[in-house]
Amino acid sequence: DTGVSQDPRHKITKRGQNVTFRCDPISEHNRLYWYRQTLGQGPEFLTYFQNEAQLEKSRLLSDRFSAERPKGSFSTLEIQRTEQGDSAMYLCASSLIAYEQYFGPGTRLTVT
């Protein structure tokens, strides 16, 4: 499968725990995006990487959130001290140019 992959697909955690998600983009894509989608809403932009550089972060990304893309390949999104409001689907997308983005299947996070 040459599409965008995300791991894990589902994560249940207790409030206050840290979680980390991984995204593997399409191999030749230099642009990588993270979005968050809550029930009944469209995805909302979180952050953007061009190669290994994180060039934009949304105000939605509080200090508890951090993202990396070492060597411009896979990316990780970490949430520290999770809160119930963090429960959502976290989507990763990649693109080669600033046109259509290709999305992974998402990681569904449930904070109890």
Added chain:
Amino acid sequence: AQSVAQPEDQVNVAEGNPLTVKCTYSVSGNPYLFWYVQYPNRGLQFLLKYITGDNLVKGSYGFEAEFNKSQTSFHLKKPSALVSDSALYFCAVRDMGGNTGKLIFGQGTTLQVKP
């Protein structure tokens, strides 16, 4: 501020009938517009885009969309709906405020196609 509106939470259509899912946008300058489809517990699948050129854009699975600049609309259409088209559809516009290419999505429209 740039935004996308999908005025219908749900669209119901009988199989074989034409379908339309509505989208209007608000951006400064020329918009880059997209439609995506999402099946339950899945990510978003790209359907089609409008960047420039012909106002009628053809995409995957028989879908097409019509760009109307005067009405700031980009409605998704299909001549004959299939039950398998039932899913959640999102319209999106590229944020023209920078060079990131990030997308601004509408709230989504659930399409229900009944046999």
